[in-house]
Amino acid sequence: MAKNTGTCKNKNCHSPISEHGDANTKRYCEKHYELCKEKAKKIFESRISKIADNFISSKKITKVQRLIDNNKVREEIVRKKVKYQWISQSIKRKSNFNDILKSREWKNTQKLMKGKVILCSKKELKKYIQNACQIYLLKLLYSRKYLDKNNTHQRYIISPKGEANPIVTLNLEVAYSFNPFSNVSTSSNDIILIPTRIRKSFALKKTLLKNKLTHAKNHSHKNNNTIKKRYGFYGIIKSENTPAEVDAFMDTMRVKLTPPSSPFIQYPPFLYCNIEELLPLFHLAQIEYIRIHKKEESHIFIKLKKMPTINWIYLEAFALISFHALMARNGKDILKKASSWIENESSNDTQQFYIIKKQIEEDFKNTFNVDMSKQTEFIKIYNSCFSENVVELHPTSKTIISIRKNIFKK
Structure with missing residues (x-):
């Protein structure tokens, strides 16, 4: 050497x-x-x-003396050996799950839930954790961060066409729906994958309400000592389930958190395909509404997309309105409202589209204070959902079009 x-x-x-x-x-x-x-x-x-x-405490001396007097020294040695073996097996079992416990999905889920009082146990808690971890995996894929070899998830899937440059991502966050009056969660349906812009719009509201609610929350916590925050998922799961049940759950998690080997068909890179074909916000809103609400209640997304006369811009605008409603816990209200637009009898598709168009424009104005008829304003708010501009105003036709680039340079 x-x-x-x-x-x-x-x-x-x-x-x-x-x-x-x-x-x-x-x-x-x-x-x-x-x-x-x-x-x-x-x-x-x-x-x-x-x-x-x-200093050897009198308690320890008394314990040793009792063991000697009752001739149970050998039993105590055996018990210690069994305990040591059990601890060793427990450590070994945990090491078998390091790929899950050290994954970004698991760590991010634990960090997200740390600020909440989770009122679930056994099967419900395992389902809660599994769903939350899967939302983080969906974020990796749907945001297109899987194309970035330096992404925080440390999961890089190279495209069949090679490395993409630039890598445009959809700015998404996993967050709890806005509920300033309670810190308790009983279902993973409280968690949403949502555009960062929408989440930030609620941050100011939360800050303004925080000071008003501080006194009320402190008073509530003093009178409710039974609700406690619990940290460390693996420890909780291990304490509430048998080793066989823990092994089965972690094996299921390993399967659920394995990304698809070829995500490029379902989640193609931005700028490589037309935004009007991808409809990223609309399809993500549809996924979240189907997950959180009953499938039959989310038929509105399918019906809107099938309408031949509706412009893609209004589908994406409706998605932003839907996300805002979901964050405000008004998801069912927006579904009912949208259903009334479609079910409203009209003489032809053009008239029906005009009704829907006006309703979306009105709701968009009330929600984001943006007039959709002013295309530059809509382009600005839409592009803010991405890491880089994805749409622009066509110089001659004055319509909103996708920005296309050759992102796979040889």
């Missing part, structure tokens, strides 16, 4: 590294190697002294 060369690793020393044994291995000069050994010796002696000076 080649010897180390250079100067001593002590930052204030410029002497050459010793050529002998351990000093060379540790990259010290002779002087600092001796000082290092002396320091290690003092630390060791200090630890020995501390252990020797420890």
Whole structure:
């Protein structure tokens, strides 16, 4: 083995590294190697002294004396061995799940739920955690961050066409729906995958309400000692389930958190395809409404998309309105309202589209204070949902069109 060369690793020393044994291995000069050994010796002696000076409590002495008197010393030794084996097996079992416990989905879910009082146990808690982790996986895929080899999830899937550049992502966040009056969650339906812009629009409201509700919340917590925050999913799951049930759950999680090997068909890169064909916000809103509300209640998305006369811009605008309603816990209201638009009898498709168009424009104005007839304003709010502009105003036709680029350069 080649010897180390250079100067001593002590930052204030410029002497050459010793050529002998351990000093060379540790990259010290002779002087600092001796000082290092002396320091290690003092630390060791200090630890020995501390252990020797420890006071043995009367409780421990009484326990040992009782074991000797009852001739149960051997039983206690066996019990300790069994306990040691159980702990060893528990550590080994946990190490088998490190790929899950150290995944971004698991860590982000734990961080998200840390600020909430989760009133679930056993099967319900396992389902809650599984759903939340899957939402984070959907975020990775739907945002297109899977194309970025430096993404925080550390899951990079290279396109069959090679590396994309630039990588445009949809700015998404996983958040709890807005409920300033309660810190309790009983279902994963409280969690939403939502555009960052929508989530931030509620942040100001939360800040303004925080001071008003502080006194009421403190009073509520004082009178409700039965609700406690619980952290550490794995520990909770392990304490509430048998080892076999824990193993089965973690195996299921491993399958659920495995991304598709070829996500490019379902989640193609932005700028490579037309936004009017992808309808990213509309389809994400549809996914979230189907997950949170009953499937039959979310038929409105299918009906709107099937309408031949409706412009894609209004579908994406309706999606933004829907996300805002979902965050405000008014999802059912927007579904009922939209259903009334479609079910409203009209003489032809053009008249029906005119009715829907006016309703969406009115709701968009009330929700975001943006007039959709002013195309530049709509383009600005729409592009703000992405990391880079994806639509622009056509210079001659004055219509909103997709920005296309050759992102797979050879």
